[in-house]
Amino acid sequence: MLPVNQAEQIILNLVQPFDRAYDVETLSLLNASGRILAETVTSSLDFPHWNNSAMDGYAVRYDDVQTCSAENPVILDIVEEIPAGYQPQTPIQPGQAARILTGSVMPTGADTIVIQEETQREGDRVTIFASPQHHAFVRDRGAFYQAGNALLPPGLRLQAPEIAVLAAAQCAQVNVYRRPKVAILSTGSELVGIDQPLQPGQIVDSNQYALAAVVAQAGAEPLMLGSVPDQPEALKTAIQQAIAAADMVLSSGGVSVGDYDYVDEILAALGATIHIHAVAVKPGKPLTVATFDHEKGRGKETPSLDSPTSKKQLLYFGLPGNPVSALVSCWRFVLPALRKLSGLPSPWEPKFVKARSLSTLKSDGKRESYLWGNLRLVDGEFEFELATGSHSSGNLINLAGTSGLAVIPLEETQISVGDHVQVLPIG
Known part of the structure; x- marks a missing residue:
């Protein structure tokens, strides 16, 4: 099993970001x-497009008002009113001012704004009761x-x-x-769609919908290909269709060591290069990461603007079948790869925050463990509270409504109440 950070770097090194020559749309x-x-x-x-006022008030020459005060006010003649959208017509001369509103163009000759709260107007004259700073409340053209x-x-x-x-x-x-196209398929003869009645031993294919939601929230386009029974030929056909249609493929199930786990075998038969088989993470140890090139995976060598085959290499993720494991693996490993693929700049790695734990967090220490719960910012400090109920990789119920995954590092077995923990925000 690979350490989590090593697996993350292998994955990111495999990702070839979108090409500006082929993967752009207007x-x-x-x-x-x-x-x-x-x-x-x-x-x-x-x-700004022109010199303008940042406040309602009067446009003046600083030389006229630099020494005024409440005890020694200055009276100026108002020669023009400048509303928004109006081009001033009268240059400001000594002893003059212009009534001006926020955003309006500064008149020629004025270099300072006196806010109206520090003035009193009587007819065509205004009394200035306070000396402003030179250039006060003037936004210069090109300043931003x-x-x-x-x-x-x-x-x-x-x-x-x-x-x-x-x-x-x-x-x-x-x-x-363009939006990355991500093909999503689920493996398992026990899976049925959400509109089918359940028979004994069957379960609903929730992974298809969960992974599609994560992909869509990341700005990519999910291609939901449905579920495939544990039959090698059917699975081979489904994987071929997926790699021909997408920039990235996510399958769930079929990557462990069971008698009906065929994904790795089929990927190898189709010419994939498999880079990762398992990661020391809980939940989610089984994780296959493979790549296809054009010749082996897509059958096209010439890129085109309207086809995802402009990518030189397709990344395939074989995620665990348990629903929580599939989601945790997607958040931890797929999303960083999708960020890099889609054209976002580095860093692509997940952003963890340090939080004070309100719960005792436990692990067997054999794998880097992710426990789900609620992450909150309280008085400037993040706090994490473990979700109640079973933390089983098959239990979706208490994952709902959570907002963070607390990380217990490899070889650590407990984080006590009040201790700090690294948390990956989710949702």
């Missing part, structure tokens, strides 16, 4: 939310961004702030990486 800005930017975006606009520079870098996931920046820069379309 989307309208409205359809680009959540997608990953594939190229540097620049703008021909300065931000100068035209021609990099505005947003490639590898950035486009969320609300980035979408807003692109809209402000008048980018109606953006080039983004």
Whole structure:
């Protein structure tokens, strides 16, 4: 069995990220939310576009107001009012001011804003009762961004702030990486679909839905291929279909040492290179990681824009069949690989947080153990509380509603109440 960190590095080293020459599509800005930017975006606009006011008040010459106070106020003539969207027409001369609103263009001659709370207006004159700092509340053209520079870098996931920046820069379309296609299939003659009546000995194929949810939440496209019985020919056909359709394949079940565990054997027969067979992790020891190249796995050598075969190598994960084991393995090993594949920049590894344990956490010390529970931020410190009930790899029930996996390192057997523990946020 490989240590967890060693398995993680092997997997990440196998991943070949999307290629900007083949794996990019152009989307309208409205359809680009959540997608990953594939190229540097620049703008021909300065931000701000012009010198403008950051407050409601009066645009003045600093020389006119630098010595004023409540005891020695200054009275200025108001020569213009500048609402938002208006181009000032009158330059500010000595002894003059312009009424100005937030975001409005600064008039020529003015270099400072006096906020209206420190003034009193009477007709066309305004009294200034406090001396501002020079250049106070003036936002200079190009202070936030100068035209021609990099505005947003490639590898950035486009969320609300980035979408807003692109809209402000008048980018109606953006080039983004396509969504990775992830084929998902479940193995086991005991599996039935959610719409089928259960017979004795059968179970519902929940892994198909759980893994599809994780994949979709990561921004990839799940291809749900259903369940396959423990029959070598049927499984071989299903795996061939999966590797022909996707950038990554996730199968669950069939990778242990049982009499009906055929996945590794079939992968080898199809020409896969198997890199990992098992990892020292609990839950989830059985884990097959394999790769296919074009010639062996997909039968195509020439990449095209509309086909996932632009990838030189496909990564195959044979996950455990127990539902909690499948999910933990997906969170711990598949998601980092998917982040790298999809075009996100490093680091791709999971981000753990240090939390104070509210529960006693136990392990046999033989494998790195992951215990699920609730992770909360309380008064600036993370706390972790173990979920009640059985922590069995087949028990999905108490996994629901949890938000973190506490890690008990290899060869450690207990983390006591009040001790700190590394926790992987989930969900």
